[in-house]
Amino acid sequence: MYELYINESPVAFLGFSKKPEETPFTVLGAPLDTTSSYRPGTRFAPLRIRVASQSLETYSLLSHIDVEKIGFHDIGDVVVVQGDARKSLSNVETVVRSLLEKNRRLFVIGGEHTISVGTFRALERVHRNRKVLYLVFDAHADLRENFMGLELCHATVARRIAEISGPENIMLVGVRALSEEEVLFMKRNEISVITSFDFEKMGIKEVMYRLMKKVSEYDVVHLSIDMDVLDPGYAPGVTTPEPLGLTPLQLLHVLSKVVDENTWLVDIVEIAPAYDPSESTVFLGAKLILELAGIIYRKITS
Numbered sequence: 001m002y003e004l005y006i007n008e009s010p011v012a013f014l015g016f017s018k019k020p021e022e023t024p025f026t027v028l029g030a031p032l033d034t035t036s037s038y039r040p041g042t043r044f045a046p047l048r049i050r051v052a053s054q055s056l057e058t059y060s061l062l063s064h065i066d067v068e069k070i071g072f073h074d075i076g077d078v079v080v081v082q083g084d085a086r087k088s089l090s091n092v093e094t095v096v097r098s099l100l101e102k103n104r105r106l107f108v109i110g111g112e113h114t115i116s117v118g119t120f121r122a123l124e125r126v127h128r129n130r131k132v133l134y135l136v137f138d139a140h141a142d143l144r145e146n147f148m149g150l151e152l153c154h155a156t157v158a159r160r161i162a163e164i165s166g167p168e169n170i171m172l173v174g175v176r177a178l179s180e181e182e183v184l185f186m187k188r189n190e191i192s193v194i195t196s197f198d199f200e201k202m203g204i205k206e207v208m209y210r211l212m213k214k215v216s217e218y219d220v221v222h223l224s225i226d227m228d229v230l231d232p233g234y235a236p237g238v239t240t241p242e243p244l245g246l247t248p249l250q251l252l253h254v255l256s257k258v259v260d261e262n263t264w265l266v267d268i269v270e271i272a273p274a275y276d277p278s279e280s281t282v283f284l285g286a287k288l289i290l291e292l293a294g295i296i297y298r299k300i301t302s
């Protein structure tokens with residue numbers, strides 16, 4: 001029945017959609033674009049990332065796999081109701097849950113970060129008796145109790161997820177924009193955090209070690225990538241740019257150590273194509289999906 005909540009996309013990721021029995025990966029757009037407090041426009045990211053993906057070479061140097069041979073089942077976009085985050089998240093949850101129950105490995109393209117509340121709920125329901133980690137790469141902690149009176153918005157995502165998962169089961173990476181309320185919440189709840197400054201201070205090997213240690217304690221990983229984790233010099237086309245971020249190579253190298261057969265869900269969120277005139281941000285989003293698919297495929301088949 002989840003088909004009722006899907007709009008087909010005029011363009012498929014990489015330019016062609018495989019049948020589900022031919023590939024483990026499903027691409028799903030979730031163009032929710034309704035609570036951004038600075039620059040809106042994430043609703044256009046799923047389409048722009050699909051268009052950019054058609055111009056990428058498909059050989060993954062990190063996995064030594066030609067991802068064109070694996071491909072993606074691109075089912076289109078979740079129907080969202082702009083202006084009604086709750087209803088939209090309910091649709092996201094319904095579709096994602098139904099796909100996860102069919103053992104699909106999902107790449108969900110936002111949309112604003114708020115969609116991760118819906119995708120996490122679905123993952124948590126499907127894997128109720130297993131240990132689930134919410135691993136988020138983001139410049140912002142998104143741990144506010146509410147933001148300007150809104151409980152469900154792009155600035156409260158990790159807090160809402162922490163309420164479901166328990167704060168000990170979330171890990172934040174690349175963070176550098178925080179309120180004092182969030183710092184206190186993190187300390188009080190012993191949330192695992194690696195800031196962007198830690199990449200400089202401890203070095204990338206130590207970052208990888210700490211991440212791999214945390215991930216190894218879990219059965220299922222929800223990877224949520226807010227593209228503003230990258231420095232705005234590399235990824236300017238985001239809703240809320242934040243200086244002093246990661247380089248794309250740092251991000252990809254760290255991710256390559258983290259994703260594996262336990263990675264069932266990857267969200268790529270917060271790209272605002274109107275602020276991405278060079279298209280570098282949408283190309284980076286497409287490249288991340290392609291490389292991560294290659295690495296995950298290598299690990300599930302070896």
Ligand SMILES: [Mn+2]
Nearest residue numbers: 139140226228
């Ligand atoms: Mn963010």
